Amino acid sequence: MRRPQRFSPSPDDARPPSVSGRAGLPAELSAFVGREEELAGIEALLGESRLVTLAGVAGVGKTRCATRIAALMEKRYCDGVRIAGLADVHDPALLDHALAEALGVTDHTGRPPRTALLEYCAERQLLLVIDGFEHLVDACARLVQELLRRAPRLRVLAAGRRPLRVDGEHTFTLAPMTDEDAVALFLLRARAVRPDFRPTGADRETARDLCRRLDGIPLALELAAGRMRALSMEQVLHRLDDRFRLLTGGSRSALPRHRTLRTAVGWSHELCTPEQRLLWARLSVFAGSFDLEAVEYVCGGHGLPAESVLDVLDDLLAQSVVGREDLGAGSRYRLLETVREYGAQWLEAAGDTERMRRRHRDWFLGLATWCELDWFSPRQDRAAARVDAELPNLRRAMECSMESPEDVRLAQYLAGTLWFYWAGCGRLAEGRHWLDQVLDEDGPGYDAGRLKALWVLGYVAVLQGDSTGAVAALLECREAGELSGDLSAVAYAVHRTGCLSLVRDDLPRAEALLREALARYREAGELNSNVLMAQVELAMAVAFGGDLAGAAGICQEVREVCEDHGERWARAYALYVLAYVALEDGLPGRARLMLRECLTVAHAFHDLLGTALSLELMALVTAVEGDAAEAAVLQGAAERIWPSVGLPLFGSAHYGRPRARCAELARTALGGGRYEAQRHAGGRLATEAAVARAVGARTSGGRQGGEASRGPGGGRTDPGADDEVSGPDAAPDARRPAASRRTGRGGPEL
Secondary structure, eight states: OOOOOOOEEOTTTTSOTTSOOGGGSOOOSSOOOOOHHHHHHHHHHHHHOSEEEEEOSTTSSHHHHHHHHHHHHGGGOTTOEEEEEOTTOOOGGGHHHHHHHHHTEEOOSSSOHHHHHHHHHTTOOEEEEEESOGGGHHHHHHHHHHHHHHOTTEEEEEEESSOOOOTTEEEEEOOOOOHHHHHHHHHHHHHHHOTTOOOOHHHHHHHHHHHHHTTTOHHHHHHHHHGGGTSOHHHHHHTGGGHHHHSOOOOTTSOGGGSSHHHHHHHHHHTSOHHHHHHHHHHTTOOSEEOHHHHHHHHOSSSSOGGGHHHHHHHHHHTTSSEEEEETTEEEEEOOHHHHHHHHHHHHHTTOHHHHHHHHHHHHHHHHHHHHHHHTSTTHHHHHHHHHHHHHHHHHHHHHHTTSGGGHHHHHHHHHHTHHHHHHTTOHHHHHHHHHHHHHSOOSSSOHHHHHHHHHHHHHHHHHTOHHHHHHHHHHHHHHHHHHTOHHHHHHHHHHHHHHHHHTTOHHHHHHHHHHHHHHHHHHTOOSHHHHHHHHHHHHHHHHTTOHHHHHHHHHHHHHHHHHHTOOHHHHHHHHHHHHHHHHTTOHHHHHHHHHHHHHHHHHTTOHHHHHHHHHHHHHHHHHTTOHHHHHHHHHHHHHHGGGTTHHHHTSTTTTHHHHHHHHHHHHHHOHHHHHHHHHHHHTSOHHHHHHHHHTSOSSSOOSSSTTOBOTTSOBOOTTSSSSOOSTTOOTTTTSOGGGOSSSOOOOOO
16 A cells, blocks of 8 residues: 655755745835835844734735845745735635645645644744734634744744734834835835826925825825826825725735725724724724823723723734824823724714714813813923823814804813913913914803903913903903902903013003902912912012012012922022022022023923023023123023014013113123124024023033133134034033923924
8 A cells, every 4th residue: 555645845845955935925016115224123023033023004014014024034044934925814724724835835644734834844944924814813823833832943924913912922013104215105106107207395295294194104105106197296185085085096916905095994993893993983083192091081881891991902002003102101092094084984984973072072171170280289290291292182172162152161161271381381372373263252151261261362462472462351351250250260360461561561550460469369269370470470570660679578488389389380480580689689690590490490391481581581690790602692592582472572671671781791792793693693592402501501600602612622612503502611411401301302493
């Protein structure tokens, strides 16, 4: 009897082991663009781990990157590289057969195909690429785990939308393309369908906008480029609101699920459980990033118990539907716009959009309220950072509230509650936009929300230098507050009217109104940062009127209250007034120490008014100490900030006095030409560099980097040559002061 043949190698297997398995790699039909850092990272992981999973959202380019890695690394494996594409394998029972076919394993015995696979791989040095396994993830995980245990020289690169979750697995999440690579890919593919296309500079900007709208997803970019046969780039961009209808007609050689954007994303949707699909749809109500607490409140219930939200969210993270970003405040999550829009369509189809949008709005109304309370506490910086992170969602909440007349009051309340962010964190222009918008809507009379929005509008208008707008809003707020008996609203209106008088140089009226406001605050039982700022502004009026001791006494009281409550923002303004008093008393060194803290805090909160005022007073201190060149530089840096604040009002005689005195001292010491050169050099400094320069300066007479400063080689340095501190006297950490490290943000770009 003939003995059964146990194993018959394929033609590739018959080659000497030193010959790589090139036959297993498909040839590239179009140029590969970008991804240098990603490819290097995947290569490095394959050097450390025997199983690397390349995960990512639909259409992000996992297959193309895996194939590229295989081509780059094939010569490192004596027995070659093989690619097993599993997209067309739907029955888990056929998985072993599919891998055997990819490896060229032919077995004529009655043994299970896995036995032949294990025998084939056992002694081979081989890289196996498994692509598109997500619909067979459980069966594939068991097979890969067994292969790796039985074949010690085997390495596996798996490409799919979720990890295998096998021991020893390293996951590399492939992000969308960078702007530069995305534009390069789009333009290259556009020229392939329109050889006469020669992009101009304007075309490249349009392409950049288009690529950002498409999240830098290569599949979406390829499909959009294909539309260039019939449409201009501007037409493609304008039609992206219906991207799933527009982005169709991919290559016939592509997998069916890659021929349209809808089917590519829909493939991920099909792989989700009902609970995962439900959460995906509900997550679409968020804008920008979001945190777990918000997801649990907004998305929990009605088929998705709140206690299961974390597990379902984790599943969506594993499947690359949701992305994660780790910030200083904790983990946050995000949907790419394409994924979000797909979920929004399912939410609309379920008839649940309006309910979810209201839940979203209610959560962020509560969040804004808590952040306002935290602003008057040691958590002040966290409150600012939280609003910063949640700003897209807060905008969406205001938009939602303005869609129906009965909810306008909520939009007004929300816009007013964010006063500390608009005024204290450098967002005056956006605050003015929202306050004007919500107050233009017809609401149910003068309730507390509308009155709050009115006094906040008046406050913002004062800071912007718009006295007409400020007077109108504050007068309306006071009159309506008196009619309705809202003592707090009246106090705020009186306070901000006094502030307006102060910047208009009407000191007697300012002092009277601010004292009245403080009395009203006491009557209403108010104590917060606004009340402390009323005291600081009263101290300014008193100081400008010549009573330096009285101003110092008021600010010392503010300073003590701030320290008791952990409040830093109002405290910085109190220190500004105390520094002003110290300088007037002939103590520039003491003034400098307080101004350093003022600048650090103001810059940390992106408070442009506090930054500009403190820089100007620091410039005067520097001039008094004898460094006229550096004083001119700092003055120029402050002048660059003022147009973003409201110079028409803050150029008043009293607020402008340090500016005028500094200019007089520096110009006398330097001469007109040198003074102007140094001032213009300071005007070229970025705000962060200017603050670092001022905070890191010597305490008396030392040259920080003015015209007469000398570098390490003895030559003169030009403080305007770049945006960083120069010269041997630069602060050790001048390139990134503590003021810039609160939220990970750099200085404001003006």
